[in-house]
Structures are given as C-alpha cells and as structure tokens.
Amino acid sequence: xxxxxxxxxxxxxxxxxxxxxxxxxxxxxxxxxxxxxxxxxxxxxxxxxxxxxxxxxxxxxxxxxxxxxxxxxxxxxxxxxxxxxxxxxxxxxxxxxxxxxxxxxxxxxxxxxxxxxxxxxxxxxxxxxxxxxxxxxxxxxxxxxxxxxxxxxxxxxxxxxxxxxxxxxxxxxxxxxxxxxxxxxxxxxxxxxxxxxxxxxxxxxxxxxxxxxxxxxxxxxxxxxxxxxxxxxxxxxxxxxxxxxxxxxxxxxxxxxxxxxxxxxxxxxxxxxxxxxxxxxxxxxxxxxxxxxxxxxxxxxxxxxxxxxxxxxxxxxxxxxxxxxxxxxxxxxxxxxxxxxxxxxxxxxxxxxxxxxxxxxxxxxxxxxxxxxxxxxxxxxxxxxxxxxxxxxxxxxxxxxxxxxxxxxxxxxxxxxxxxxxxxxxxxxxxxxxxxxxxxxxxxxxxxxxxxxxxxxxxxxxxxxxxxxxxxxxxx
Numbered sequence: 001x002x003x004x005x006x007x008x009x010x011x012x013x014x015x016x017x018x019x020x021x022x023x024x025x026x027x028x029x030x031x032x033x034x035x036x037x038x039x040x041x042x043x044x045x046x047x048x049x050x051x052x053x054x055x056x057x058x059x060x061x062x063x064x065x066x067x068x069x070x071x072x073x074x075x076x077x078x079x080x081x082x083x084x085x086x087x088x089x090x091x092x093x094x095x096x097x098x099x100x101x102x103x104x105x106x107x108x109x110x111x112x113x114x115x116x117x118x119x120x121x122x123x124x125x126x127x128x129x130x131x132x133x134x135x136x137x138x139x140x141x142x143x144x145x146x147x148x149x150x151x152x153x154x155x156x157x158x159x160x161x162x163x164x165x166x167x168x169x170x171x172x173x174x175x176x177x178x179x180x181x182x183x184x185x186x187x188x189x190x191x192x193x194x195x196x197x198x199x200x201x202x203x204x205x206x207x208x209x210x211x212x213x214x215x216x217x218x219x220x221x222x223x224x225x226x227x228x229x230x231x232x233x234x235x236x237x238x239x240x241x242x243x244x245x246x247x248x249x250x251x252x253x254x255x256x257x258x259x260x261x262x263x264x265x266x267x268x269x270x271x272x273x274x275x276x277x278x279x280x281x282x283x284x285x286x287x288x289x290x291x292x293x294x295x296x297x298x299x300x301x302x303x304x305x306x307x308x309x310x311x312x313x314x315x316x317x318x319x320x321x322x323x324x325x326x327x328x329x330x331x332x333x334x335x336x337x338x339x340x341x342x343x344x345x346x347x348x349x350x351x352x353x354x355x356x357x358x359x360x361x362x363x364x365x366x367x368x369x370x371x372x373x374x375x376x377x378x379x380x381x382x383x384x385x386x387x388x389x390x391x392x393x394x395x396x397x398x399x400x401x402x403x404x405x406x407x408x409x410x411x412x413x414x415x416x417x418x419x420x421x422x423x424x425x426x427x428x429x430x431x432x433x434x435x436x437x438x439x440x441x442x443x444x445x446x447x448x449x450x451x452x453x454x455x456x457x458x459x460x461x462x463x464x465x466x467x468x469x470x471x472x473x474x475x476x
Contacts, residue, residue, distance in 0.1 A: 140306015376452025
C-alpha cells in the first residue's frame with residue numbers, strides 16, 4: 001500500500017519505523033506464514049471458509065467468512081467515490097473532485113454516478129473470467145510497484161545530490177519522537193500503532209485463489225513468504241527514504257496537508273528536489289514536481305482499479321463457492337463457461353449500487369447511514385483475522401490434515417505465534433472501538449463499531465441456521 005508510506009511519515013516521521021516493524025513482527029509475518037501453510041494444505045479448497053471449517057467447524061467458519069465478505073461490500077461502496085481523487089490529480093494536477101458536476105448535479109452525486117458506472121463495468125469485465133481480472137490486477141500491481149521504485153530511487157538520487165545529507169535529520173531520538181505535534185501523546189501513538197497494524201491487512205483475500213494457482217502447494221506459500229518479507233522491509237525502508245528528500249517542518253507542517261493528499265505532496269516534492277539536483281530553474285523544478293504528482297495519481301488510480309478487480313471477485317468466490325451450496329439460491333452458485341458465478345456477481349453489484357445510490361441521493365440521513373456502515377465494517381473487516389489465527393491453532397494440532405509446506409516446525413511455537421497475532425489484532429480492535437469515545441466523546445461511533453460485527457454475526461448465524469434446518473429436513 002504505497003499511500004501508507006507518506007501517510008506514516010506525515011503522522012510520525014522516522015518514529016513510524018519502529019511501529020511498522022512491530023506490526024510486521026507481531027502480526028504480519030506470522031500471519032502471512034499461517035496463510036502460506038493453510039494454502040499449501042488446502043490447495044484444492046476455495047478459500048478461508050474451508051480452512052476454518054476443516055480446522056474448527058462449519059458455523060465458526062461461516063460467521064468469520066460472512067463478516068469478512070460484508071466488510072468488503074462496504075469497502076467497495078466507500079472506494080467507488082474516493083477512487084476519483086487520484087484520477088483528478090492525474091488530469092488536473094490536484095484534487096478538484098469537489099467541483100465536478102454531471103447533469104447539473106452536485107459533486108457527491110456526480111461521484112456517486114461515476115462510482116455506479118465503475119462498479120457495473122468492473123462486474124461485467126469480471127464475468128469474462130479470471131484472466132481478465134488477473135491482467136488488470138497485474139497492471140495495478142505494476143504501477144504501485146513502480147511508485148515505490150520511483151520513491152526509493154528518487155530519494156537516493158536526491159540524497160546523493162545533496163552531499164548525502166538527509167532533508168529530515170536522522171538521529172537516534174528521531175526514531176522515537178514524532179515531529180508532528182498531534183502525535184506526541186500516548187493515545188495518539190497508540191492510534192498510530194493500530195494504523196501500522198492495519199496497514200498490513202487484507203492478505204487473506206488471496207486465499208480464494210489457491211485453487212487457481214499453478215503448482216499451488218509450492219508456488220502459493222513461496223509467494224506469500226517472499227511478499228511478507230518484501231512488504232515488511234519495504235514499508236520501513238520507504239519511510240526512511242521519504243525523510244531523505246522531505247523536511248517535515250518545511251513540507252508537511254502546513255494545515256493544507258492532510259492524510260488524504262499527503263502522498264501527492266510528498267511525491268510532488270520529490271519531483272521538485274530532483275529538478276533542483278539536476279540543475280533545473282525553479283520554474284522547471286516546479287513543473288517536474290507537478291508531473292510527478294500526476295504520475296502518482298495515475299499509479300494510485302490503477303492500483304485501486306487492480307484492487308477492485310481482485311476484491312469484487314475473491315471474497316464473493318470464497319463466500320459462494322467455498323461455503324455449502326445449500327445456503328444460497330441454486331442460481332447463485334452456477335458458474336459460466338469462464339468459471340465465474342455470474343448471477344452472484346450481478347447480485348453483489350446490485351447491492352453495492354443500491355447502497356451508493358441510497359447514500360448519495362437519500363439526503364443527510366442516508367449519508368449518515370453510510371458513515372455508520374463504514375464504521376461498522378472497520379472492526380468487522382479485521383475480526384476474521386482473529387478467527388483464522390484461532391483456527392490455525394487447531395489446524396496445527398490436527399495430524400490428520402496433510403501439511404506439505406511447514407514453516408512452524410513446533411506446534412507450541414505455532415500456538416505462541418497465533419496467540420500473539422490474536423492479542424495484537426484484538427488490542428488494535430479494542431483501541432479502535434474506544435478511541436472515538438475517549439478522544440472526542442463520539443459514543444455513536446464507538447457503538448457502531450461494536451454493532452457491526454454483532455449485526456454481521458447475527459445475519460450469518462441466521463443464514464446458517466436456515467441451512468442446518470434445511471439439511472435436517474432433507475435427512476428426514
């Protein structure tokens with residue numbers, strides 16, 4: 001997640017690095033290794049439901065999978081509007097989405113219409129098969145990788161050009177004290193720790209693609225293992241490199257800089273600094289900065305499009321194809337010649353479109369409802385991580401499951417790592433829930449974040465109970 005690098009530097013400076021390393025050690029790397037072992041053992045299964053069902057039980061697995069899927073529905077609604085900000089930066093060099101208008105409608109309604117069109121187009125293209133999804137996801141992957149390379153290489157050029165002097169001075173204390181005055185209290189630092197942990201989220205989304213991976217029992221876990229190490233190192237290295245060309249006080253202390261636009265501010269500054277190193281005039285360096293900002297707009301837009309193609313299919317696939325077929329209407333589980341559950345994809349599309357339209361055209365009450373939905377999904381999206389870690393303990397203890405790829409040689413060590421992951425994510429969730437009430441007395445936000453997992457669990461249990469009753473009747 002390229003955005004997580006400049007945002008981390010904006011919030012905490014170099015002191016973000018220890019927290020990102022902690023997030024990698026206490027959560028991401030052990031969790032990734034768990035996913036690698038799961039994927040190798042269940043190479044023919046269709047995602048995280050089967051992993052948890054085989055290790056613990058069907059009801060436990062269904063609640064975790066359904067909660068995870070519901071959260072991604074809300075993610076699609078949220079991103080369908082925000083995805084146009086990087087496109088605006090590409091075209092205009094800045095975010096002017098607040099001025100956009102179609103058919104005389106205001107900006108939020110215009111962005112809603114664009115979001116609806118986007119969802120429909122992505123759904124249609126996804127029905128053409130996994131090849132079309134993987135091609136577009138690969139383009140997004142290439143551009144987000146290139147953005148990181150531009151940051152790293154550009155930073156080193158500026159660093160060398162400035163006589164190996166970092167723009168943000170490097171010292172021992174800089175790794176433990178934030179230059180941002182808003183991030184010096186214990187509460188603020190804890191909120192950043194939560195941010196650092198969640199920056200590593202979403203790995204389980206690729207779990208549904210194990211059965212589509214060639215030589216999956218070797219390829220899948222090896223890919224997960226390599227990516228975990230690259231991402232863990234890459235985040236910390238990226239934050240360090242940002243400081244080589246960005247002085248926090250000069251570039252990021254302005255009230256106009258925010259989490260939403262800091263990526264463009266940082267990369268624009270990189271272009272300006274490179275222009276200075278190459279001896280361009282101030283005007284030439286400014287133009288270079290603008291084009292760098294436009295490039296990052298392109299990279300982030302295509303990265304989000306790539307993520308959309310993966311997440312419009314993978315969670316749904318794991319819910320519809322991975323869980324018992326009897327839970328769903330028969331037509332939802334049927335696949336076309338491209339092996340895609342077309343009816344289920346279009347039902348999902350209708351749900352997302354309906355929420356977008358309701359939230360954008362339904363007045364203030366509907367807009368507030370969308371805000372509550374997003375809050376409800378915040379915690380719900382990460383709770384399945386805890387479910388998977390709990391299931392991993394049972395998975396390791398079950399000697400009847402063939403495990404062709406093993407990283408955790410000792411069952412006791414595997415249990416310790418799983419417990420650390422559970423505690424880390426559990427703490428992050430508890431703090432996320434109570435933070436609005438503590439800091440701003442926003443008790444509704446706190447209640448909404450608790451209500452989300454509860455409501456999603458109740459819906460999941462209701463669906464599963466209907467399924468169980470149906471199966472009992474069939475046996476009779």
